[in-house]
Amino acid sequence: MTNRPAKVRRRPSGPARPSLVALPILLMIVAGCDGPQSALSGAGREATDVSRLFWVMLVGGAAVWIVVMGTAIFAVLQPPRGARVGNAFIIGGGVVFPVVVLAALLAYGLSMLPDWAQSGTRLKVHVTGEQWWWRVAYELPDGTLVRDANEIHLPAGEPVEFVLTADEVIHSFWIPAIGGKMDMIPGRTNRLVLTAEKPGTYRGVCAEYCGTSHALMAFSAIVHERDAFDAWLAGQAKPAVVADSVGARRGRDQFIAAGCGGCHMMRGVVELGDVGPDLTHVGSRRTLGSGILPNDRETLEAWVRNPDHLKPDVAMPGYAMLPDADIAAIATFLEGAK
Amino acid sequence: MSIRLRHLLYLSLGAAGAVVAVLWLGLIQISASSGHWGVTDWVLHSVMRQSVKFHAPAKEPPPLDDPALVRRGAGHYESGCAACHGSPARPRGAVVMQMTPHPPDLADRIDDWRPAELFWIVKHGVKFTGMPAWPTQARDDEVWAMVAFLQAMPEMNARDYRQLAFGPEEGEGDAADLSTSVRPAEADCIRCHGTDGLGEANGAFPRLDIQPEPVLYAALKAYADGHRASGIMQSAASGLVEADLRELAAFYTKVVPLAGASVAADTVDGDLLARGEAIATHGIPRRDVAACDGCHGAEAAARQPDFPRIAGQYPGYLRNQLALFADEEVERGGGRFKDLMTLSAHTLEPDEIEAVALWYASREPLGYRRGEEAGAVRPEE
Known part of the structure; x- marks a missing residue:
């Protein structure tokens, strides 16, 4: 041993090493304990x-x-x-x-199990897990449903009942900062009551492996003061806004002409298929692709052209067969649909 | 012992060398003019018969007495088969009689074969005989149509045949008459699709009167390029140049769509129709089936001439095309949106295809003009 030159020199190990490695890891872990997706930030009663x-x-x-x-x-x-x-x-x-x-x-x-006796009067939000997005509907006191997708809006300080189910495979609904999580199971309805307390924007995720793009299945959870929530909900209940411009109107026609209505509801524009997310107020959402990308022109165009590139195995077909001008027009229209 | 074996070896090597020499020196007679020796002819025919018998499919044929199947087969027989096999309207020509073997007159041969054997011959052709395979291996429905026609042909006289192969309007006259009033390429379309694009309303051929020009062009182009499988339409379109395709696509767009559904709604089971309507207008969200009206409804059709119009189309055609789109083994070419249809069709169950085909068949065509005469030619605008 001693005669051989030490070609492969082992890294010296000593008591100082582990702590040097552990320090950044520890810092990262601690850094993860705050922010829009932290279960320890306590933005909801349940959290x-x-x-x-x-x-x-x-x-x-x-x-x-x-x-x-x-x-x-x-x-x-x-x-x-x-x-x-x-x-x-x-x-x-x-x-x-x-x-x-x-x-x-x-x-x-x-003693912390939820008290189901007080069910009934509170706001109900129906959420269905799809591959890989969230179908959302707010149940008004008169029983009508206001449809939305990939975003959850909540009034601060009030218990809200989530009615959870899934379409094809099991998902799990979790807004760590507010509370949860609860599995979403096809053919079964699970209920979860959450009370958001601090207004703000939080991040929810799917917490049960559900297929290729499971990791790309998130959503924004926005907590409003009661008045702001009511105003928001009233806005959502209205049909889609077509911005008053030639570009937006041309985009609306291209949206219909490309057959988008076969899968996407857009109340007031086309009300046929209901396979993909409701797009009535897509322009007002914070994110695209179910919480994975910023809602801007560039993403809208990229998504229409080739959604599979952004979210592998997504059910939506790409529309690369459309000329760029048509895709741009559709993006203008969707952007304006606040 | 060992010496004898060695002699046998020399002998067989010598014989093999002689055979190679005969083949290589070109001594074998391959002339068609000299025909086969009796024994060659007997061997080849026996082997062919046994092979067809062995390979013929066991599956049940569709009802072969369906007039639409016979009509569809007749149109293609005239363009694809009659030149060699003759027809009730014309005997075989002198040229084909010089083929070895020469193509048989089918009238007295059809009865020798079971339908499944005819199917196999028509679909696959026969080596060493000049009998070609069907232009695509993906359209058994067309091959069965040909079998249906072949079975009906022996009973036909020249007039019956002409009506089937050239259409009722031209059946009385001579085939050559067509070329005096319309261009030759159009005449070939008219034989099956008629001057009004209705294809005689018995469902043998799809309605073309309801389609916008880009749809017809895309279909012809896909047939011509081999991206859309059809033995009948590929043979019709493959010889055409770009200018012909454009001209033919425009031909039926000049026709005013005939008002009226292809199936009366009150003749269809109400539940089935309601199911078809639900799929057409709302899709099946739970199974990712899009609403057909998203592309084929009035709103989309008014803005997109590339979407085929299916309201008022014959149900048999819709059913068949949906099945072709649903078949993942077959490329179903078409216009630039064809992939959307493939995606929509592949999860549909047969009963859903039936329901949705009947629903659209029971609808008024889009864009028809009520009060105008059926098949009237639009004035140039």
Whole structure:
């Protein structure tokens, strides 16, 4: 060994190394604990509960771990002291203490189960998981549905009931900052009540693997003050706005002429198929492609031309057969459909 | 022992060398004029018969007495087969009789074969005989139409045949009459599709009167380029140059669409029609089936001349084309939007295809002008 030149030199390892590697990782983890998709930021009552439950569980779990491990180490290090003392340690530290702490944690956790008795009067939002987007409908008090897609709007400070199901495969509905998550299962309706508290824009995701573009299935959750929410909902209930310009009107005609209406509802423009997302007010959404890209001209055109490039295996066919001018006109029209 | 074996080896090597020499020196007679030896003829024919019998499909043929099938087969027999096999309206010519083997007069041969055997011969052709295969292997429905016609042909006289192969209007006169009033390429269309584009209203051929010019052009172009499978239309379109395709596409656009559905709604089961309407107007959202009206409805048709119009089309044609679009093995070419149709059709079940075909067949065509005479030619505008 000593005669051979050390061609392959092993990286020296020492006690300093792991901490150097761990530091940035730790920083990244800590950085992930804030922002629009953080379960610890507490923007909703349920998320706050979950967050508190997390800390309580952490403390309780840590106490059990310390006591049990402490007892074990104590037993190893100390000379024997007789069966009575030993039994007291085993029963006290190993059985009684964990049982009491865990029972308390269980009771605390169970006490947080939602109270279904007060169901009925609150706002209902129907959300259906599709591959890979969200079909959304707000149920008004008179039972009519206001349809939307890929965005959730909520009034601050009020419990909202989500009526969740799925189209073909299982998805999971999760707005970490507000609460959740809940599985969306084809042929079954799950209910989830959330109360958003702080107005703002948050990010929701699909939390159950659902196919090729599962990771590209997100949405914006926007929490408004009550008045702003009502105004927003009233706007959504109206038919599509066709901007008052030659370009937008030409775009509307191209939208119909390309057969887009076979799959997309656009109330007031074309009301036929209902396969893909409702586009009535697509221009007012923050994102395109279900929370993956900014809603701007460039993305709109790229999406119409070749959506599969942006979201692999998406059901929508590409419209690259259309001349650029037609795609631009359609983008102008969609952009203006606020 | 070993010496004898060695002799046998020399002998067989010598014989093989002699055979190669005979073939290589060009001594074999291949002239058609000399015909086959009796024994060659017997062997070749026996092998052919046994092979056809062995390979003929076991599946059940469609109802072969359907007049629409016979009519469809007749139109193509005249352009594709009669030149060699003759027809009730004309005997085989002197030239084809000099082929070896010469093509048989089919009238007295049809009964020798089962329908499935005829199907196999028409679809695949026969090596070493000059009998070609069907121009595409993807259209069994057309091959069956030809079989239906072949089975009916022995009973036909010249007049019956002419009516089927040239259309009822020209059946009385001579085929040559057509070329005096219209251009030759148009005459070939008119034999099957008629001057009014209705194709005689028995569903043998699709309605062309309802289509905008770009749709007809795209269809002809796809046939001519081999992207849309049809033995009948590929043979009709493949010999045409670009100018012909443009001219022919314009020909039927001059015809005013005839008012009236191809199927009376009250003759169709109401539930089936309602199902067809639901698919046409709303699709099947849960299974990603688009609403057909998104492209084929009045709103889209008014803005997009590239979408085929299907309201008022014959149900059999719609059914067949949907099945072709749904078949992932076959390229169904067409205009620039054809891929949208492939996507829409491939999840449809047969009963849904039936419902939606009947729904559109029971609708008034788009763009017809009520009060104008059927098939009237539009004045030049």
